[in-house]
Amino acid sequence: MPTPKYTALATLTLTGSDGSITFANIPQGYRDLVIVCNFQNSGSSSASRFQLNGDTGARYSGVWMNGNGSVTGSGSESGATAARIFGASLGPANTFSNLGILQLMDYSATDKQKAVLSRYGSAATDVQATSSRWESTAAVTSVTIFDVLGQTYQVGSTFSLYGVK
Amino acid sequence: MAVKSLARSGLITFDKYSSMLAGNAAFDPSSDWLLEEQVLTSAAASVTFSNLSQYASEYQHLQLRMVTLSNGDSWFRLQINGSTSGYYSHRLIGEGGSVTSAAYGSTVTGMQLFGLTGTSTIPGRAIMDFVDPFESSKNKVVRCLSGGPNTVGLISGLWANTSAIGSITINSPDVSFIAGSRFSLYGVK
Numbered sequence: 168m169p170t171p172k173y174t175a176l177a178t179l180t181l182t183g184s185d186g187s188i189t190f191a192n193i194p195q196g197y198r199d200l201v202i203v204c205n206f207q208n209s210g211s212s213s214a215s216r217f218q219l220n221g222d223t224g225a226r227y228s229g230v231w232m233n234g235n236g237s238v239t240g241s242g243s244e245s246g247a248t249a250a251r252i253f254g255a256s257l258g259p260a261n262t263f264s265n266l267g268i269l270q271l272m273d274y275s276a277t278d279k280q281k282a283v284l285s286r287y288g289s290a291a292t293d294v295q296a297t298s299s300r301w302e303s304t305a306a307v308t309s310v311t312i313f314d315v316l317g318q319t320y321q322v323g324s325t326f327s328l329y330g331v332k
Numbered sequence: 333m334a335v336k337s338l339a340r341s342g343l344i345t346f347d348k349y350s351s352m353l354a355g356n357a358a359f360d361p362s363s364d365w366l367l368e369e370q371v372l373t374s375a376a377a378s379v380t381f382s383n384l385s386q387y388a389s390e391y392q393h394l395q396l397r398m399v400t401l402s403n404g405d406s407w408f409r410l411q412i413n414g415s416t417s418g419y420y421s422h423r424l425i426g427e428g429g430s431v432t433s434a435a436y437g438s439t440v441t442g443m444q445l446f447g448l449t450g451t452s453t454i455p456g457r458a459i460m461d462f463v464d465p466f467e468s469s470k471n472k473v474v475r476c477l478s479g480g481p482n483t484v485g486l487i488s489g490l491w492a493n494t495s496a497i498g499s500i501t502i503n504s505p506d507v508s509f510i511a512g513s514r515f516s517l518y519g520v521k
Contacts, residue, residue, distance in 0.1 A: 172364035172518050198516060199397065230484050232426025243428030243482070270477075272457045273399040278512045282399060282450075282457040284479045296426065296486055298479025300454060331397070332366045 173201070174330040181324045184209060187313030188320065190328045193274075195306055197330030200271040202310065204253075206324035207262055213318040216249035217269070218311045219281060219301045223248055226302040235293035249315065250299040253287040264289045274307040281307060363521045365391070372513045375403065378503035379515050385498050388466035391519030396460040396500065399514045402449045404507035409442030410460070411501040412472060412491045416441040421489035427482060443489040445502070449480055452510060456480040465497035472497060 174197070179188050193200065204215075218227075228245035233254060244251065253267050267287040273279060281301040288294045301307075312326065367387060370379055384394070410419075420437035425446050436444055450456035458478035464470055471494055476487040502515070 169365035169367055169519065171362035172366055173362065198514070228481070230426055230428045230479070230482060232424065232431045232484055234431075239431040241426035241428055241431045270457075270459060272397070273455065273514060276399075276512070276514075279399070279401060279455045280453055282455040282479070284457055284459065284477055284484075286477065296477065296479075296484050298457070298481075298484035300481060304453070 170332045172332055174332070176328045176330050178325060178327040181320055181322055184319040184321050186317075186319045187311055188326050189309060189311040190326075191309040193308050193310070193328070194330065195275040195308075197275070197332055198273065199331040200274050200307070200310070201329040201331055202269040202271070202312070203327045203329070204265070204267040204269070204312065204325075206265050206326070207321040208265065208314065208318045209321060210316070210318040213314050213316050214251070215253040215267070215312055216251050216315050217283075217299075217313075218249045219303070219307050220305060220309055221311065222301070222303065227299065228302065229297055229299035231295060231297040233293050233295040249313075250283065250301065252283075252285045252297055252299065252312070254293075254295055262291070264291045271307060271310070277304050277306055280304060364395075365519045365521075367391075367517045367519045369514065369516045371515075372509055372511050375508045375510045377508040378501055379509065379513075380499055380501040381515075381517050382499040384465070384500065385496060387519050388496060391466075391521055392464065393520040394462040394465050394497070395518040395520060396458075396462070397516045397518065398456075398458045398460070398502070400450060400456045400458075401452055401510045401512045402456065402507050403452065403510050405449050405451075406504050406506035408445045408449065408502055408504045409440075410445055410474065410489070411442040411503065412493070413495060413498050414501065415491070415493065418492040419443045419489065420492065421487055423485055423487045425483055425485045442503075443474060443487075443491070445476060445478060445487065446483060446485045449504075449507065451481065454481045462497060462500075468494055468496055470494060
């Protein structure tokens, strides 16, 4: 029998600027997680990354590509202490021009490393797609998204967590 | 005539509710539904969802979400209704050092999917959207976001056929999906 797909689990709407947000104690009863980010940042040079289960070890890798209207680019990394999701130059400061969606696939499975697909866009800067990996077979119980260039997410920024059946 | 007094039946608790839901959960008319799923318990070179016409009356679009483990690094392809012709696609693939763009058409036997292969522990992953799969007035269009340990890809595909989609097959000419791979099919109203 068909099962409803999306369950809204939590939404964080910032009432003060913050350099990071965390979804903790994530329930394990879904297949995937989706995080929708609509945010403004305090500086135009900014880069967001994520960590799972508070793991700050060198266990993240990824490959990405982007286009900014004149050039395309691609990069990769391994052994990072956090996974890249949204690259640098995330749109003009203090404008709601940043939209990103993260897909954490099979987040509760314990037989495979954790795979993430993300897409990001800012009409002011560029469009990006990233394939990330956390080199752990542990089930994901928390997700932290933060800026690594010292910027903060501004008041009104929203981060919504959904479970996918 | 035997009379059962409800006052003694235990069915009446005299609970009072401020909501007409009376303690029941609200019905949420969701637009997105998990229709069926395949989780492999052994290796398979091909995964098929068939008899999809059963969903035509209730759903407008389909989405296939895949997390795959495989026994080698290769490419996979999408075939619709078992057809080996009529496929066209454009892809944009990031491989770390470069971004490549390519187009395929007419001579390919399926819609090529890149970035879907992983290893035995590192999953490939993809989210594939089938827009209007049951419309008999349109050729079939597909978009895919995919990623693996070494690639990320955006793929736009066309099956130049107006037949309603009755089956979807994901397969590879070279390698197999292995146990633990998951394929989930969703309907969108």
